[in-house]
Amino acid sequence: MAVEPVVYGTSTRPPRGDYARARDDYTCEQDWSAYTEADHATWRRLFDRQSALLPGLACDAFIKALPSLGTSDHIPRFDEINQRLKPATGWELVAVPGLIPERPFFELLAKRRFPVTDWIRQPEEFDYIVEPDVFHDLFGHVPLLFSPVFADYVQRYGAGGLKAHDLGAGELLSRLYWYTIEFGLIRQADGLRAYGAGILSSSGELRHSVTSPQPQRIALDLQRCMRTRYKIDDFQATYFVIDSFDQLFELTTPDFTPLYESVRAAGDLSADASIASDSPITLG
Ligand code: HBI
Ligand code: FE
Numbered sequence: 001m002a003v004e005p006v007v008y009g010t011s012t013r014p015p016r017g018d019y020a021r022a023r024d025d026y027t028c029e030q031d032w033s034a035y036t037e038a039d040h041a042t043w044r045r046l047f048d049r050q051s052a053l054l055p056g057l058a059c060d061a062f063i064k065a066l067p068s069l070g071t072s073d074h075i076p077r078f079d080e081i082n083q084r085l086k087p088a089t090g091w092e093l094v095a096v097p098g099l100i101p102e103r104p105f106f107e108l109l110a111k112r113r114f115p116v117t118d119w120i121r122q123p124e125e126f127d128y129i130v131e132p133d134v135f136h137d138l139f140g141h142v143p144l145l146f147s148p149v150f151a152d153y154v155q156r157y158g159a160g161g162l163k164a165h166d167l168g169a170g171e172l173l174s175r176l177y178w179y180t181i182e183f184g185l186i187r188q189a190d191g192l193r194a195y196g197a198g199i200l201s202s203s204g205e206l207r208h209s210v211t212s213p214q215p216q217r218i219a220l221d222l223q224r225c226m227r228t229r230y231k232i233d234d235f236q237a238t239y240f241v242i243d244s245f246d247q248l249f250e251l252t253t254p255d256f257t258p259l260y261e262s263v264r265a266a267g268d269l270s271a272d273a274s275i276a277s278d279s280p281i282t283l284g
Pocket of ligand 2: 136
């Protein structure tokens, strides 16, 4: 095979996806004709359930851009979405066989190429799947790539990731990805909403993250965020909240090299830690 598969966390299950199809940069063709009627039906059911949950829970920019994915009848062709996405923000979707290693992942993002897993979960995994599939990657991530400032943030994240990787700070920076691009909340004029793809593609966590009194929600602070470990197999205990995508973009303008040093000096925090300097956000 051209490239090695990747396993994150401590799972003993072999990685899904056929990495023999992948090129050296881990991209592959979306084999659209290989989807079965059952695969398309899974997409349709996931899409319909999730879109019905969005009002009052997903941020406005996400709801506005969702129709850009096209019909919910079948798994979209990435090329068709690209015809709309490229003119909108210069981003392009590329198919990948599943999770890919950090460095090629960051390289794609830095080039405004978003890796989308091309296979879909099995019916018995309808409610929950640990690793990203095409529903998580497309439904969760792609609508906000139509939002110019957010799209710029994701590219900047990729470029920063390449630097972080070389500085041995990949893990610290991946926490920023996790708590913004995957599990971020945003304060809109009409209340708290989700913009993170891990939330937006999950039926359970969407309501939990925005409305449950259980998790803590704190204003995004880069050092606080990068100190905080995260859960990959449960709802988050902590969500970080932004006020706008402009704020997120501006926060990540400076060079992170000194920040990594202060994060290391301050030490890790558990996923549910609370510290005196936190600015908690209470539910309206
Ligand atoms: N690969 N396909 C894919 N999708 C991801 O979200 C992803 C990845 N590889 C690495 C990775 N995420 C993480 O390192 C991020 O936390 C940065
Ligand atoms: Fe994701």
